[in-house]
Amino acid sequence: MDIQGSCHCGKISFKCKSHTPYPYMRCYCSICRKTAGGGGYAINIMAQADSLVVEGKEHVKSQSHDHSDDLSFWTPHSSTNHRNFCGECGSCLWGSDPSYKQWIYPFASAIDTDLPRPPINTCIFLDNKPRWAAGADNVGEKDVMYDTYPEDSIEDTHKKNGWWIE
Template sequence: MKLEGSCHCKAVRFTVQASSPYPFMRCYCSICRKTAGGGGYAINLGADRRTLTVQGSEHLSVYRARLDDGSTSSGERNFCRRCGSALWLYDPTWPELVHPHASAIDTPLPVPPQRVHIMLGSKAPWVEPEVRAGDLCHDAYPDESLAQWHARHGL
């Protein structure tokens, strides 16, 4: 599915082909919720990095999070330095992938048949996850990837 996205001020616009476009996984880790998660979580999609095209790249900046052990994450969180919108995550550990934030996507996204709440062990105390019947909950990262979840649901 071709996704079109942008930051709030429209200085950065991008397109990317996503084989995993259902916004099903809510991540409550401190990095996601503090850099992109106004509701206490962020939703990342899975896309093919080779197809990412960007207009306004001069307005991009990258944040690499400091981890609990004091090291720096290999993940590059791309955001608009003009308005601060979180746009996508790229990690060179998986060079073929890019993970756009669902909140930055302008293309209508499909409604997921199930939601997965991850990193609940790291959620902020004020966050009350909206867990529905059939949702899966994990205190840490699940074994199932974005692509595997899509395949299991035939999407």
């Protein structure tokens, strides 16, 4: 599926291809929550890195939380993710991870394309969720919860649920 996104001020727009366009995963880790969260979490989807086309590249800034040598990899303050955002308005646009060079992770909040609504939500890093944010106390019957990261990847989940789009 072709998806398009942009920042709030319009200085950056991007497009990419995604086989996994269902924004089903709500991440409550402190990095997502503090850099891009709205409801106390951020939602990422996955796209093919080699399909990314960016207009306004000169406005893209990147922040790295690369602590790959840290044995406590998934702590509230560590990740190998690089977050790309607009240097003008601060909108979070997509993440990337050197461990998974074939993928980028656009923030669903930056996508302008009408994405399909997921029939379930997966809440992750609930051990980092602030008390005020809705999480396990505001879920559907089929929704799933994880204190950290689930075993199934974004790709696995899309394929398992029949959401994979060629």
